[in-house]
Amino acid sequence: MAVEIEQFLCRSDNFGVLVHDKATGATAIIDAPEERPILEAIQRTGWQPTMILTTHHHGDHVEANLALKERFGLTIIGPKAEASKIPGIDRQVSEGDSFQLGDEEVRVIETPGHTAGHVSYYLPKSGVLFAADTLFALGCGRLFEGTPAMMHASLAKLAALPAATTVYCGHEYTLSNARFAVTIDPTNSALTKRAKEIEALRADDKPTLPTTIGVELATNPFLRAHDPAIRRNLGMERATDAEVFAEIRKRKDLA
Incomplete structure (x- = not known):
């Protein structure tokens, strides 16, 4: 891998991430949930940030934007569609855009x-995806502004990435996601095994991330709407994949 990554907790369950290009020293902060733990990570690693990659406008992802920009003079990159809601944004990006983090294409x-x-950020050279609140380990984000069809299409884009892609997500939600997932896909032995591993990790206060696209394809019910066993369990054998996904999301919202 051409980059080094430092993952750490912010707030109550947000993940902060620093991404460091080893060849050039360029460093990005993925979202800015809270200033103090980000500063501690910078001090711990010695990596000087040059940019913030903002995924979306929610306060728990942009809270420290302005403080960090003032301190480090960094560039804030974020989605064009939410530019008016992202503090300090300098560069607006959208589907198909790319830019450099040192020698690494983003x-x-x-x-x-x-x-x-x-938006999500994908580093093809290192095989890393920063999915924030779109794709979680064994879950996906709650639909605050979009529709089930919209999220289903977004997840399909991420699911099409190479199976070995390492995935960093925005929150430590995996334990609750695992407990829900087994109600949707109870006969999936890979999921059952993974749920036990997650219980053990959280019992030891260890993070459950990162994950990989391959692991999520095998165990995450939100990526498995096509699976016959899930469809039988839900009584939706003749439904479309999008309809099955919508039902799973609805059940998670009510869980």
Whole structure:
């Protein structure tokens, strides 16, 4: 991998992330949930940030934008569709755009659903995806501004990435997601095994992330609306994939 990554907790359950290009020293902050833990991570690593990559406008992802920009003089990059809501934004990006983090290409993937303009950032050289609140380990983001069809399409884009892609998400939600997932896909042995592993990790106060696209394809019910066992369990054998996804999302909202 051409980049080094430092993941750490912010607020109560947000993940902060620093991404460091080893060849050039360029460093990005993925979202800015809280200033103090980000500053501690910068001090711990010695990496000086040059940019913030903002995924969406929610306060728990942009709270420290202005403070960090003032302190480091960095560039804030974020989704064009939400530019008016992102503090300090300097560069607006949308589907198909790319830019450099040192020697590393960063590609922008529009992934609306959680918010109307949410984007994810993909580093093909290192095989890393920063999905924020679109794709979670064993889950997906709540639909605050988008529709089920919109989120289903966004997840399909991410699911099409190479299976080995390492995925960093915005929150430590995996334990509750696992407990829900087994109600949707109870005969999935890979999911059952993973749920036990997650219980053990959280019992030891260890993070459950990052994950991979391959692991999520095998165990995340939100990426498995096509699966016959899930469809039988839901009584939706003749429904479309989008309809099955919508039902799973509805059940998670009520769980």
